[in-house]
Amino acid sequence: MYLITGATGTTGGLVRDLLLERGDDVRGMTRNPTRPDHVHGDYDDPGSLAEALAGVEAAYLVPAAQTAVHDANFVAAARKAGVRRIVRLSAVGTGEEWEGEVIAPWHLAGEEAVRDSGLEWTVLRPSSFATNLTREPVHNLTGDVPQAVIDPRDVAAVAVAALTSSAHHGQLYTLTGPAALSVPEQVAILGEARGRAVAVVDVDPAAFDPAWRSGVLWSRSGRNAVVTDDVARVLGRPATSFAQWAREVGRFAG
Numbered sequence: 001m002y003l004i005t006g007a008t009g010t011t012g013g014l015v016r017d018l019l020l021e022r023g024d025d026v027r028g029m030t031r032n033p034t035r036p037d038h039v040h041g042d043y044d045d046p047g048s049l050a051e052a053l054a055g056v057e058a059a060y061l062v063p064a065a066q067t068a069v070h071d072a073n074f075v076a077a078a079r080k081a082g083v084r085r086i087v088r089l090s091a092v093g094t095g096e097e098w099e100g101e102v103i104a105p106w107h108l109a110g111e112e113a114v115r116d117s118g119l120e121w122t123v124l125r126p127s128s129f130a131t132n133l134t135r136e137p138v139h140n141l142t143g144d145v146p147q148a149v150i151d152p153r154d155v156a157a158v159a160v161a162a163l164t165s166s167a168h169h170g171q172l173y174t175l176t177g178p179a180a181l182s183v184p185e186q187v188a189i190l191g192e193a194r195g196r197a198v199a200v201v202d203v204d205p206a207a208f209d210p211a212w213r214s215g216v217l218w219s220r221s222g223r224n225a226v227v228t229d230d231v232a233r234v235l236g237r238p239a240t241s242f243a244q245w246a247r248e249v250g251r252f253a254g
Helices: 011-021 046-053 070-082 106-113 152-163 183-194 210-220 230-233 242-248
Strands: 003-005 024-031 036-042 058-061 086-087 120-126 138-140 173-176 200-201
Touching: 003 011, 011 024, 011 152, 036 046, 036 120, 036 183, 046 070, 058 070, 058 152, 086 106, 086 152, 120 152, 138 183, 152 173, 173 183, 173 230, 183 200, 183 242, 230 242
Parallel strands: 003 024, 003 058, 024 036, 058 086, 086 120, 120 173, 138 200
Antiparallel strands: none
């Protein structure tokens, strides 16, 4: 049995669908379940976590708030339930320093809770999701600075590989697309796929949520222009290009 937290989120549903295609038993965890294969689970309620984790071999852990307390609660419940493996979704740049601040300190502390759990673990640090461009107008947070945005389907595929095999124990994967593109370049590609211009607005850095400002400024500095081969190494195929995502997914949204 596999437990998928964040089952209604960007990657959770994709992970669930891939596991179901394999014929695996899957249970989704949400605060307000609406599907037969979903159960109630709240990171602040140990009892609900114990019920959600009963009989689970491996869990996909998606943080729900900017606190590592949830990770600690989940890890404690997973250990008591006899869970063997946790795959934790994090974010690119976690733990790096930028102008005296640590990027995503709650992610870093959450990763540490999973790594110190005594269970098999894998940490996924994806770059910005291509799906961030599905709603119009597209909010350009990074100007003309490129990022190697990733198709969430690739993140889900890597998560499934890590959930279903011990081969990825102890690995921290930085997941990116195959090329770094600026938001204007992404919008142009998306517009071609949709057959029309895509609306975009530039966002002033001063308007950023303080909790995320350092991470956005880190990206605007060019630090997130790195391209890795982690997707290819795990899946045995190249990461999906933004153009392919735009043709297959992006043109239908927005």
